[in-house]
Amino acid sequence: MRRWNIVAVIISFSLILSGCAGRVELNELLIVSSIGVDYKKNKTIVHFQVVNPGGTAGGQGGAPSGGSGGSVYTYTVSGETLYDAVEKGRNILPRKLLFSHITSVIIGEKYARTEGLAPLFDFMERNHEVRDNLIMFVARNSTAKNILSIYTPIFKNPGESLKNRVRLAATSTGISDGIKEKDVVRWRYGEFRDPVIQGVEIVQINDSQSETSNLENINANDKTYRITGLAVFNKEKMVTWLNNDQTRGWSIINQRVKDIFILSHKCDSQKGNVGFMVKDVDSKTNVHYTNGKLKYVVNVKGKAILQEVTCAVDVGDPRTLIEMEKRVNEELARHIKSTVKKAQKEKTDVFGLGKLLYNKHPEVWKKYKENWKEEFSDAELETNVSIKLESVGARVETIHEQK
Amino acid sequence: MSKNKPYRITLTTFWIFSMLNVAAFLSNRQWLPFSKWIDAIYSPLYKLMFGG
Amino acid sequence: MNHTINRWQLVLIVISFIMGSSLLMAPNLTAFFSAQDAWISMLFAVIIGLTLNIIWILILKRYQFRSIFRITEVAGGKVVGTILNIIIIFYALHLASYVVRNLSNFMISNVIPESSPWTFQIMIVLLAAYSCFYGLNNIGRVNEFLTPFMILFFICSLALTTNQFRFSHLQPFFEQGMLKISQGAYTTTGFPFIEIILLGSVLTYVKNKEKLSKNYLGGILFGGLALILTVFIAVGVEGAYMVKRQSYPTYELMRDISIINIFERVEVIIGVVWIFGILVKIVICLFTALKGLQHLSKFPNYHPFLLPAGLLIWALSNHMHTNTMEFTDFVGGNWSLWWFTLYLILLVVLGIGILRKKDKNMDQDADDSTQ
Structure with missing residues (x-):
């Protein structure tokens, strides 16, 4: 047995010491x-x-x-x-x-x-x-x-x-x-x-x-x-x-967004702004191929939370809120459109729209692959943004209403 | 524990085979290029199955 | 030398054997050919592998799960049996050396490039020899203790990467065509689903053989599903293009784990899981080879063969291939066919044995499973 003890000692030493190789x-x-x-x-x-x-x-x-x-x-x-x-x-x-x-x-x-x-x-x-x-x-x-x-x-x-x-x-x-x-x-x-x-x-x-x-x-x-x-x-x-707005557009299309801040400039034709934080933004881009024409549809969903109002709007009125939602949607749609326009002008597919086409219609992609940069800049874009205004924050009535 | 004949034959052959491989490896020679032999047999078959 | 294991231990050995070395390689081996359809390739490989193993286990059952070396002699006669046994021994040692090489390749390219491959090769072979010295029961118990943890680590690691999973990486389905998909499935069928026929030498030591086939196949199924999941998640997280070019995609995948900036850089965990799987695989191969040698020599134990077998594995693992690319290329092209040949030969010999009703006089023969 003594022989095996020595072997065991040697093995355990070499096990431990081999960790030192290349240290x-x-x-x-x-x-x-x-x-x-x-x-x-x-x-x-x-x-x-x-x-x-x-x-x-x-x-x-x-x-x-x-x-x-x-x-x-x-x-x-x-x-x-x-x-x-x-x-x-x-x-x-x-x-x-x-x-x-x-x-x-x-x-x-x-x-x-x-x-x-x-x-x-x-x-x-x-x-x-x-x-x-x-x-x-x-x-x-x-x-x-x-x-x-x-x-x-x-x-x-x-x-x-x-x-x-x-x-x-x-x-x-x-x-x-x-x-x-x-x-x-x-x-x-x-x-x-x-x-x-x-x-x-x-x-x-x-x-x-x-x-x-x-x-x-x-x-x-x-x-x-x-x-x-x-x-x-x-x-x-x-x-x-890309400028800041276009960057936002890019990140919405690419589902990179968690929260995003939106400042709406229109305030019922008065001077002032409305600021929102848009949360849980979820976007989905679809591609439609009909009659040899490519059309991309970007659907964006999310929840908005009112952060700041600097003009006299009736925040308590549900109709105002719907109006506000519309503003947010317009603003986001504008971001997205301006990004895509810019990218199409530069002929750079930075959204992975080609990959999307490949995912959904591989056989169409094969046709377009060679000349994708041109095809990309001719593609149509549609945006459906539906952000729901979920909360108006801790106050209902804004101080600007006191006149 | 009787050291019978098959035992001696197997052990000796195995030691020789093993040492041959160790020698081939340590002297860096291709004495027993098993992978080359296997490759020679199967790579045409593979080409037949999947083409190239 | 206590060789008896119970059925649960066998299941875990099968799982370790299947997941073992394939865990890190499977995504690359399949995605290399079938890109985003890699998981379909893997699925095919599992189905084919299971089918082959069902046939295999049914045949072994006819021979009452005796040691594979005994069965070949009974089925094919003395001469054919001996030749077959030598071939099986060679296959086992050959496989062991490839697994050893695989380990050192991984350590050298991804973990400690400053170190010498010999360190890892010699250590793992020593460990495997040490484990074999104490018999099958030893590795069975170690494996029984560790595999559940390994599976836990594996599942947790995979789960932590799923926050980066993008379904779009896997689209479009079936785009690569059947040829590419089957080419991806081809490599992973041999490695590990045909390799596992070496367990034919182990099955005889399982105590209660009643539900042995179900357990064996269940283990293969579990291991196979784990591999499919790995491929699926690896491609879904990294994208086919990245997986295609990485030599150890699962390891790279784990590098991306990042939970609230604290739980990061934990990829070595999957490395440990993998190395343990590799150890089990080497031990099983070595054990098979040693048992075969013992059978040939008609000696009461296999201790005299431990040293030359260890040396042989070490030497083979080094002189087989000069560089890692040659290794990968060889395994990708020939491995499944090479193993399928053994499978086919054994199947034919054992099948003829059954036709000649040789399996009926199995009982009268001397029992060697008690050693």
Whole structure:
């Protein structure tokens, strides 16, 4: 039996110790929180925003004082390709890069317009550390460098701050959880549709944004981002921007909306506005193919909650409410129509309408596939929006009625 | 426990076969390319079934 | 060496064997050919696999579920039986080496690329040999304890991804055409539904054989349904295009789990479930091979064969294929036919045995199931 004891000891040791193969200790790693990509004279400039473990210690919240240095640093490397830059980065980086915790990828607008998306994806997909649900951004009217060289208050990690911003901005953009890398890949290569990516810009440019001392200043507008409309890509190359209303239209068609804010300008021919929060938005797009003509019907359902009235309307009157519902419906229909019009003008199918046709009528799709961009821009669109006004909030009568 | 004849034959043959494979692997030679043989037999059949 | 297991343990072994290594691969293997119709392919594979296994189990029943090595000798005579037994042993070791290779491929490409594949290969083979050393009862009990947890983990993980499920990813149905769908079904029929005929060596150790066939087929059905569900959800969440290009789609699928930003990055759980399934599969293969060798050698136990068998599995798993693509290509093209050949040969030999009424003198023969 003694012999077997020794064997058991050896086996258990090798079982435990084999876990050490290929180990990397935590203090040998540099956690990348965001990647930025810029274009400069045929070179790919890659920025790695890395987390400074000392700087982020002490929990989230508050200015990153104490610790050692800033909470994050941005390294900039240039290379032929993304991976080339990663490898060249090893020459200047103090530790091994860890890609598992990337929250966002930011593409400079120039890069998106000249190089396009294609050079980025293969490395990101193939690498076992990079997750495919990271959020993508295009730096509007600026470079990724600008976006990544800014210290943000409250959140010590700007990448996390940016990620959080997407969710908070959802009531105005409609996109509740960001455009992920895998979405873009699937749209572009798997579903014959043109991708869109959310834009981001710095609200107010300030020279000392990249210094932690800027965080001591109470004025916060110069250290925050704004989530803007969507960047539209024609295949891989970026062509144009959607404005805010069009972005909402896009997200309604694509069922990305949870809650959305609507401000109606018409107020019974008086001056003033009515604001609604539309909840539980559910949209369904159907395609009808009759006599060689394509017609898309977008049906939107949802509940609205009255948030603000700045004119004298009788909120207590059910007829007013029906009138209000109509306004909301018109407003949403306008968003949707303007998006589709814009996309048709650019000949970019950013809604997956081609995929929808393929889903419902594969045999028709086969005919249209070759010339889809033209066919898409000729397709008809109909919108049926029926939002029900569910609640008027905590007060019935508005103060503006007192005259 | 009688070490009978079939036992000795089986064990010896199996050890030889096993060692042959280990040697082929360690010396990185294609002495027993089973997968090549299997492939040679079945890939025409597969082509017949599904074409290419 | 206690080899007896009960029927419940057998069911769980069957489930582990079926789900085992297919869990991570099935979506890719089917979607590669039939894109969004992958789950239909998988459904076909399960139906075909079940049919084949019903025939198989009915034949084994005629021989009173004796050890497969004994049956071949009785049915085909001494010479044919011995040759068949050697073939079965080779198939078992060959399968074990592929499963080992599969594990190390996965670890190297998706989990720890810095590590050496040998680490995983040697560890899993050692573990399997250790398990076999203590007999079938040992793995039966370990499996009985762990499989319910594994199924729970698996179901929970799948359920957590369903919030991203889009029905439109699965449309249009039947668009790929029957050829593509059957091509998708082809690979998954062999792997794992024909491979499971190796359990012919295990069935004889089940204590109460009355409802054995039903339990066996029930296990296959459950495992098959789990695989269909996996394929269905993987394609529904990721889209056919993504699944097609991922080598381990289920693992990638679990990477997307994100519940209120806290419950994230839990994909390794499914990796653990998978590795456990793989261990069971290797143990069963190794056990079959060892039992066959023991039968050939007429020796009271199989301990002398443990070391060479382990070495052989390790060596085979490495020198079979030089790279992972060759491996995948080979498995995709030849695997089902290769296993179907064994199935067919055994079926013919055992069928002829039944026609010649050989199965009736099974009882008089010496019983080897008590060892």
